[in-house]
Each structure stands twice: as C-alpha cells, then as structure tokens.
Amino acid sequence: AQSVTQLDSHVSVSEGTPVLLRCNYSSSYSPSLFWYVQHPNKGLQLLLKYTSAATLVKGINGFEAEFKKSETSFHLTKPSAHMSDAAEYFCVVSDGGTDKLIFGTGTRLQVFP
Amino acid sequence: KAGVTQTPRYLIKTRGQQVTLSCSPISGHRSVSWYQQTPGQGLQFLFEYFSETQRNKGNFPGRFSGRQFSNSRSEMNVSTLELGDSALYLCASSLGRQGTEAFFGQGTRLTVV
Numbered sequence: 001a002q003s004v005t006q007l008d009s010h011v012s013v014s015e016g017t018p019v020l021l022r023c024n025y026s027s028s029y030s031p032s033l034f035w036y037v038q039h040p041n042k043g044l045q046l047l048l049k050y051t052s053a054a055t056l057v058k059g060i061n062g063f064e065a066e067f068k069k070s071e072t073s074f075h076l077t078k079p080s081a082h083m084s085d086a087a088e089y090f091c092v093v094s095d096g097g098t099d100k101l102i103f104g105t106g107t108r109l110q111v112f113p
Numbered sequence: 114k115a116g117v118t119q120t121p122r123y124l125i126k127t128r129g130q131q132v133t134l135s136c137s138p139i140s141g142h143r144s145v146s147w148y149q150q151t152p153g154q155g156l157q158f159l160f161e162y163f164s165e166t167q168r169n170k171g172n173f174p175g176r177f178s179g180r181q182f183s184n185s186r187s188e189m190n191v192s193t194l195e196l197g198d199s200a201l202y203l204c205a206s207s208l209g210r211q212g213t214e215a216f217f218g219q220g221t222r223l224t225v226v
Contacts, residue, residue, distance in 0.1 A: 032212040043117075043203060044217040051212040090156065099144050099207055100169045101215060103156035 023091030117218035138206030
C-alpha cells in the first residue's frame with residue numbers, strides 16, 4: 001500500500017533563509033507524488049507534482065522537490081523563505097491506478113522576520 | 114476558468130440531524146473526490162465519483178454517502194450526525210486520469226453541536 005511520512009510536524013525558519021520540508025514515501029511501484037499547501041482557513045493549493053518525468057520538479061512560488069528513488073524521498077525546498085510561505089504543507093501520494101490521494105500528516109512552516 | 118466551488122462554507126447542525134454539502138468541479142473535470150480534515154485524523158479520503166459512478170470509497174461508515182450528477186456536480190450527505198463529524202470537508206476535482214493533479218475547493222466547515 002502507498003503511504004507518505006512527513007518527518008517534521010513543525011519547521012521554523014527566518015525570512016530569507018532556505019526551507020527544507022522532508023517527506024518519505026512507500027510505494028510498490030512508480031508513484032505519483034505531490035506537495036500541497038494550505039493557508040489558514042483555506043483549501044489546498046497544488047505546489048508541484050512528480051509523475052515519473054524529470055526527477056527535479058519545479059513548482060509555484062519558488063518551491064521545488066527532488067524525487068530520489070534510492071532514498072524513497074521527495075523533499076520540498078525553497079532557497080529563500082518569505083513571510084507569506086507560512087502555512088501547512090502536505091506531501092501526498094496517489095494510490096495506484098486511482099484518484100485517491102493519501103496525505104501525510106502535514107508540516108507547519110513558521111517564518112520569522 | 115472558475116475553480117472548485119463548495120457550498121455552504123459554514124454549517125452548524127445538531128446531533129442526529131443530517132446534512133448535504135455541495136461541490137461544483139472545474140468545467141471539464143469528471144472526477145470529484147471528497148475528503149474530511151480534522152485535527153486528530155488529518156486528511157482522510159471519503160469517496161470519489163467519476164461520470165456519476167462511485168469509483169473509490171474510503172473507510173467511513175455508511176452514514177456518509179454521496180452522488181454525482183450528469184453535469185459532474187457532486188453532493189455529499191451525512192445522516193445521523195455525531196459530534197465527531199465536526200470537520201472541514203474538502204472537495205477536489207480532476208480529469209480523473211491517474212497521476213493528474215486534483216484541485217481543491219475552500220471547503221465546508223461543519224460543526225455539530
């Protein structure tokens with residue numbers, strides 16, 4: 001069965017410093033992986049997706065993620081944090097041949113001035 | 114292009130009542146999925162409809178049901194409400210092909226008192 005594990009429930013960074021949100025996945029075959037962001041009292045917005053093309057995936061707002069099969073990881077990074085990046089981030093795997101999404105438990109990102 | 118629209122945004126219901134939530138997907142999207150988000154359980158898949166047929170179902174009791182109309186709009190119904198049903202209910206629409214991204218509405222906040 002597919003699953004994702006987000007290794008940090010909270011991450012705090014200073015504005016202008018790099019962001020790293022960690023995600024490991026478990027899948028019996030080549031997965032489809034996503035990162036979504038949720039701002040307070042808002043729905044989920046897609047940041048980026050991996051679907052077996054390039055292993056380095058670029059998303060919106062300067063975020064990117066690298067698919068590493070050998071490490072079963074799909075970590076999300078951004079070179080320089082902005083105050084507006086403060087939100088909850090979800091690593092998500094698609095459940096096989098279905099549209100069912102399996103969510104990680106989320107990482108709350110705090111950005112300090 | 115209009116996004117995913119969920120109505121109503123907020124609901125307060127009493128234990129034992131039933132409730133119906135509505136979701137209008139992005140034009141051209143045939144798949145609609147429903148998710149429940151709570152602080153304790155995170156984001157959990159309820160069910161997915163594709164072309165008016167339930168294609169996938171999560172591990173929720175039969176009190177949770179849904180349907181999809183010919184215009185792809187979907188409704189979710191919860192009968193005999195319990196306090197634990199208080200949650201943010203999110204609807205997602207997609208093209209319905211494996212690996213395609215899902216676009217989420219802002220959700221309906223249901224409070225059961």
